[in-house]
Amino acid sequence: MAQDSRGLKPEPAVRVRGLTRRYGERTILDGVDLDIGRGEFVALLGRSGSGKSTFLRALAGLDHGVPGSGRFEAPDAVSVVFQDARLLPWKKVADNVSLGLKGDIVRERALRALGEVELTARAEAWPMQLSGGEQQRAALARSLVREPELLLLDEPFGALDALTRLRMQALLLDLCARHQPAVLLVTHDVDEAIHLAQRVLVLEQGRFIVDLTIDLPSAPAERELRFAEVRMQLLTSLGVTEKELRRVA
Amino acid sequence: MAQDSRGLKPEPAVRVRGLTRRYGERTILDGVDLDIGRGEFVALLGRSGSGKSTFLRALAGLDHGVPGSGRFEAPDAVSVVFQDARLLPWKKVADNVSLGLKGDIVRERALRALGEVELTARAEAWPMQLSGGEQQRAALARSLVREPELLLLDEPFGALDALTRLRMQALLLDLCARHQPAVLLVTHDVDEAIHLAQRVLVLEQGRFIVDLTIDLPSAPAERELRFAEVRMQLLTSLGVTEKELRRVA
Amino acid sequence: MADLSIATARTGTGSRAKPAGWLRLPSRSAALAEAGETSRRRKRKLGPGPVIPYGAAIGPALLLILWSLGSATGFIDDRILSAPWTVASTGWELIQDGRLQENLWTSFVRSFWGLFWGIVAGASLGVIAGLSRIGEYLVDGPIQIKRAIPALALIPLLMLWFGIGEGMKILTIALITFAPIYIQTHDGLRSTDARFIELAETLDLSNAQFLRHVVLPAALPGFLLGLRFGVTYSWLALVVVEQVNATSGLGYMINLARTYGQTEVIILCLAVYAALGLSSDWLVRLITRKALPWRKILAD
Amino acid sequence: MADLSIATARTGTGSRAKPAGWLRLPSRSAALAEAGETSRRRKRKLGPGPVIPYGAAIGPALLLILWSLGSATGFIDDRILSAPWTVASTGWELIQDGRLQENLWTSFVRSFWGLFWGIVAGASLGVIAGLSRIGEYLVDGPIQIKRAIPALALIPLLMLWFGIGEGMKILTIALITFAPIYIQTHDGLRSTDARFIELAETLDLSNAQFLRHVVLPAALPGFLLGLRFGVTYSWLALVVVEQVNATSGLGYMINLARTYGQTEVIILCLAVYAALGLSSDWLVRLITRKALPWRKILAD
Amino acid sequence: ADNAPIPDKIAPGTKLVVGDPQIRVALTLSGELQKLPFTVEWANISGGPQTIEAFRAKALDIGSVADIPPIHAQWTGLDVKIVAAKFRLDPIGHPIYVIGTAPGSRIEKLADIKGRKIAFSPGQAQGALVLRVLKKLNLKHSDVQLVELPSVGDAYTNALASKLVDAAPIAEANKQRYTQNYARDGAKALPHGLRDDPAYLYVVKSSLQDPDKAAAIQAYVKAWGRAAKWVETHPDEWVKGYYVKDQGLKEDAGRFLIESNGSPDVPLDWNGAIERQQETIDLLADELKKPVLKAETLFDRRFESVAGAAYQGE
Numbered sequence A, B: 001m002a003q004d005s006r007g008l009k010p011e012p013a014v015r016v017r018g019l020t021r022r023y024g025e026r027t028i029l030d031g032v033d034l035d036i037g038r039g040e041f042v043a044l045l046g047r048s049g050s051g052k053s054t055f056l057r058a059l060a061g062l063d064h065g066v067p068g069s070g071r072f073e074a075p076d077a078v079s080v081v082f083q084d085a086r087l088l089p090w091k092k093v094a095d096n097v098s099l100g101l102k103g104d105i106v107r108e109r110a111l112r113a114l115g116e117v118e119l120t121a122r123a124e125a126w127p128m129q130l131s132g133g134e135q136q137r138a139a140l141a142r143s144l145v146r147e148p149e150l151l152l153l154d155e156p157f158g159a160l161d162a163l164t165r166l167r168m169q170a171l172l173l174d175l176c177a178r179h180q181p182a183v184l185l186v187t188h189d190v191d192e193a194i195h196l197a198q199r200v201l202v203l204e205q206g207r208f209i210v211d212l213t214i215d216l217p218s219a220p221a222e223r224e225l226r227f228a229e230v231r232m233q234l235l236t237s238l239g240v241t242e243k244e245l246r247r248v249a
Numbered sequence C, D: 001m002a003d004l005s006i007a008t009a010r011t012g013t014g015s016r017a018k019p020a021g022w023l024r025l026p027s028r029s030a031a032l033a034e035a036g037e038t039s040r041r042r043k044r045k046l047g048p049g050p051v052i053p054y055g056a057a058i059g060p061a062l063l064l065i066l067w068s069l070g071s072a073t074g075f076i077d078d079r080i081l082s083a084p085w086t087v088a089s090t091g092w093e094l095i096q097d098g099r100l101q102e103n104l105w106t107s108f109v110r111s112f113w114g115l116f117w118g119i120v121a122g123a124s125l126g127v128i129a130g131l132s133r134i135g136e137y138l139v140d141g142p143i144q145i146k147r148a149i150p151a152l153a154l155i156p157l158l159m160l161w162f163g164i165g166e167g168m169k170i171l172t173i174a175l176i177t178f179a180p181i182y183i184q185t186h187d188g189l190r191s192t193d194a195r196f197i198e199l200a201e202t203l204d205l206s207n208a209q210f211l212r213h214v215v216l217p218a219a220l221p222g223f224l225l226g227l228r229f230g231v232t233y234s235w236l237a238l239v240v241v242e243q244v245n246a247t248s249g250l251g252y253m254i255n256l257a258r259t260y261g262q263t264e265v266i267i268l269c270l271a272v273y274a275a276l277g278l279s280s281d282w283l284v285r286l287i288t289r290k291a292l293p294w295r296k297i298l299a300d
Numbered sequence E: 001a002d003n004a005p006i007p008d009k010i011a012p013g014t015k016l017v018v019g020d021p022q023i024r025v026a027l028t029l030s031g032e033l034q035k036l037p038f039t040v041e042w043a044n045i046s047g048g049p050q051t052i053e054a055f056r057a058k059a060l061d062i063g064s065v066a067d068i069p070p071i072h073a074q075w076t077g078l079d080v081k082i083v084a085a086k087f088r089l090d091p092i093g094h095p096i097y098v099i100g101t102a103p104g105s106r107i108e109k110l111a112d113i114k115g116r117k118i119a120f121s122p123g124q125a126q127g128a129l130v131l132r133v134l135k136k137l138n139l140k141h142s143d144v145q146l147v148e149l150p151s152v153g154d155a156y157t158n159a160l161a162s163k164l165v166d167a168a169p170i171a172e173a174n175k176q177r178y179t180q181n182y183a184r185d186g187a188k189a190l191p192h193g194l195r196d197d198p199a200y201l202y203v204v205k206s207s208l209q210d211p212d213k214a215a216a217i218q219a220y221v222k223a224w225g226r227a228a229k230w231v232e233t234h235p236d237e238w239v240k241g242y243y244v245k246d247q248g249l250k251e252d253a254g255r256f257l258i259e260s261n262g263s264p265d266v267p268l269d270w271n272g273a274i275e276r277q278q279e280t281i282d283l284l285a286d287e288l289k290k291p292v293l294k295a296e297t298l299f300d301r302r303f304e305s306v307a308g309a310a311y312q313g314e
């Protein structure tokens, strides 16, 4: 899954230098640096409340009024899946997906996207009539249909069952392969991070304490070994102790 | 973890017979039967949109106006963790947790509960100032502090990182051991279901197509084997195919 | 793998050592069977309770009954508040004359156009002030001032600028009705949840799209509430407006009846006002229910 | 396990074959450095734009300038709209007389009590009608009727029942102010998100707790908006109320000035009205901002 | 120019806005309307404050009022002139106002109002009447309790009926109903014995300075005089056409009003009128601390005989 075009790109899609964000007394982001190359898929892990969403919101340029400093460059064509589904309650699902799309086959594209997230049947429902996972998928469809240069995903699969989750992951990877956006995916699922991303970051105390390139060998046995190793490594950095690790494994 | 007092109880805490619920043309619950014993911990799995939340809402008596039939009995002292955190935006976190508590040390109990979900520092924040996972934990605290006879949990750990999730699971099990409520836990994490529950249900097309008692042997090796088996069984029933299973494993 | 014993464990009872015995207890199960459909859900404990058909008519009907009783027993002095039947027969006479319909129609046309322009002005100024800081600074202050000035005191100025014809009347009604619509629209816009604004920014909506898809729907409930005020005011304004150079209309009728002390005509006019107020308010509420199918609120 | 090479991969640059070259391009980095703090965020594209200090004064100030210019150039006929300076000097005379303060104070007391009772009645009836279907059926219809009937037409009845003393004046003001507060409170209650009602049911809240912790806070924004109307109306009502057996008050002053055609006094009164309206509206908005710290809306 | 003769020629297209709804009906019924040599636009505007406001707004050319508004207009700097005057032949026997007394107030004669509550609206004709009654009875303000109430519509009869005041001037239009309703409870309508009968047409002076308008005004005043005659000689048509059809009264109420109006007096000579107007001015000026006006200046005496002559059919 790892694309080897990485590292050759002269200019990254996202460049962050010394990004600091504070809420009141608490420094959430403490001088963060990060580059994400074009087409690179980065996963972001971190404890609950560590500032993952804050970082994403900063990159999306949504944190007006939050004190802080630092510089960043991000493409203009950003697409965000928020941690909450954030569907407009007064628009039917299909209209939520097609919102702001340009071009003439807007509705077709929206319906196709809904089909891809298996929500064709619910296209004419109101958002409040959707189940939690359906809302999440609608938000995903809305984001993916846009073909952005930078895709910011804040736990987009959190409310999905195993099967749907796998399908949505495949969908995302497929889209990435086609349009090559830079992706920053926040997730709590370490396995998911390893499977999907080329690089995994762990945010802790306002800094990235881990920045790990995922380079799983292709031979199945070696691959499994390396997978377990990386997984262990990430879990440890997330603070899961040996005893707890045993239960997880 | 399985308690063997099950089956001896003369009257279950929850009895459901022929429960049917429809939204428009679609039958979501199609004559569901279920007994949950006192102190029993049941996990409910199911595809996104399969009707898990609908079932929980029916048990909690919240689905006024939804057409359907069937009978059920559930205790009056029910506590629900909704799929969305559902904190009152105009109450600080601590006040959200203490809402409706009776007795005189209400505030202490709320703060203790917040301490247990590691949110002491955020007790005086507004809900909109919490991260997604923090909101979920606040909702969990609000539910657990009530010591109900029936605990309905709709994906209470979905937005938590691995470590926090483990701690919250431990907290829940601890509470269950102390107060012996009947628990119905909706989750998408098959491992979590197996680890926590004494029984796992899978909802599909309006019926429970699986009702599996979890009886893991205590010997580590056997246990691991049985765990993998049960896991596989549940994943298959959730529709995850062989090929996909390989990636999951 | 698929043929594990999954499908066999069909219902909860199968996996339990001893199925629950309650179905076999005759008394218990009988009780449950009797209660049947109704017992299957908890009663809603909080909230306003079930809707009674035509319940909204109870209050007005009660008023009417009290009024009739009071008049019949002589408890209400009919020189001050004519009896309902007197009012009804006066109404009947006036209808046969054609006077009531005529006046009502004149007033209706005035109210309609006044309200129309009031809505147009209120909604568009509300949007301007709601969406741009400059717009707010320019528009909001003067509107608050206008709102604070008694309509009666404005009339001389309006006469000066707009004469004493029909245009001035419609303008005055518009000026009276537009204030609540403006305020509600403005407040509705400003109260739009910030999360949706963030969403709109990431979706790269143009200003027009933002307005159309996000902000206006969000402000719609407020606008409709403002409309409830506006509709009522468009009727009330008639009393003020039809003092000036009017020879027909409901307000003119009531003013004329007052000079001649025709109590029953006054009360008739008030009854007409009440009927108009109730029905137009009801209409706006109906529109509100239809226009906001996406809301799930206590009222439902 | 813990000492794997985790901590080494500190920043993004470490893990990439070729660090981004842009820091070494002088022109680019200089531009970034120059832009500094300000360039680090996107401009907000949607929404009303930044707050200008004292911006709210722009509109009224502009009006004042236009008025002054119009008067100075003779464009505005000063027999209809006296010049600002005439009004100011009239005001100064009346203040030295003590008349203005006196009248203002009388009116203030009346408005205050009228508003007070209007709020009490409006809020409690709003809650009653909002929370119980029966209450709504009994209360809402009559209130809509009351609202639809012109205040001027009600005065004779009120005089009959409550005399012509201070009590009747305060009552009339209360009756005028309570309608918007009632409607807004009622609507606020009824618009409470159904999700919170479900929550309240599962938390087993008593009716009183439900009211206090869920429904009233949810209705608070609506109530405060109603208050904005109510406050203004409490001033406007003076014109109606102080026609009856009053020998002082702002409304009395303006009515008297109208009969005598004292344009500059009328305009002075209107200016006072404008000032009162603006400042009380501003006050309620301030309260709104303070009372709803938990909201995150477009206005912020 | 004030003394220059009124021009006769009316340029085509001259238009007057006339606030005199009663005469409009009379002219329509008598068929005079089509004969007017200028375009007339009727405005339903009458009474002091409204006509003054409309004059200011240049929305009105001719207003129809009683004796007070021209005085107020002058005091507020609006130069107006009276161009026609109409009185009643037996003004004491056919007053416009009577003093109504509240049921149970036990006021038998006018002098009994001493020490009682009297409705008073400064600035309106009713208010001036109260002042004149007090003066006639030799009472000071402090001898009675003046309750300030504007006399709009039925405010005064309501105030009397609910015993909020003991006495109040009520218009003839209300007198019949009031006594019908409340005489049995002891309410009375007492004659005040003063002249309250002036009815004037007045215009803004600037209108008179426009020769076309001045000529049109003269034509209107003539028509007005003829209309007065017509009304007097066609009581049945008048009751049906005005009171019943236009104002929506019952026929007997209309008849009663015609009765109580008595016969009109449209004099050829204004000396008496000017004298009485001066008295009113003096009283009000004293009362309201305003400068004393010369009544003379309120009247445009070029019009002195115009209406009277028309009334008499010349």
Ligand SMILES: Nc1ncnc2c1ncn2[C@@H]1O[C@H](COP(=O)(O)OP(=O)(O)OP(=O)(O)O)[C@@H](O)[C@H]1O
Residues within 6 Å of the ligand: A023, A024, A028, A046, A047, A048, A049, A050, A051, A052, A053, A054, A055, A083, B122, B128, B129, B130, B131, B132, B133, B134, B159, B161
């Ligand atoms: N508006 C705000 N005001 C004050 N504190 C805030 C605000 N928003 C977020 N925070 C705090 O900042 C911290 C980081 O929040 P953030 O939402 O970035 O966490 P996160 O990493 O996304 O967590 P999660 O995994 O739970 O979503 C949290 O402790 C949160 O309470």
Ligand SMILES: Nc1ncnc2c1ncn2[C@@H]1O[C@H](COP(=O)(O)OP(=O)(O)OP(=O)(O)O)[C@@H](O)[C@H]1O
Residues within 6 Å of the ligand: A122, A128, A129, A130, A131, A132, A133, A134, A159, A161, B023, B024, B028, B046, B047, B048, B049, B050, B051, B052, B053, B054, B055, B083
């Ligand atoms: N108010 C409603 N009106 C119409 N359909 C609804 C309504 N609420 C839920 N549904 C539909 O009923 C189905 C079951 O919803 P439910 O919320 O129970 O699913 P779920 O099993 O909880 O799914 P998830 O795991 O995604 O939360 C969904 O397809 C949903 O779209």
Ligand SMILES: [Mg+2]
Residues within 6 Å of the ligand: A052, A053, A054, A083, A154, B131, B132, B133
């Ligand atoms: Mg987050």
Ligand SMILES: [Mg+2]
Residues within 6 Å of the ligand: A131, A132, A133, B052, B053, B054, B083, B154
């Ligand atoms: Mg669900």
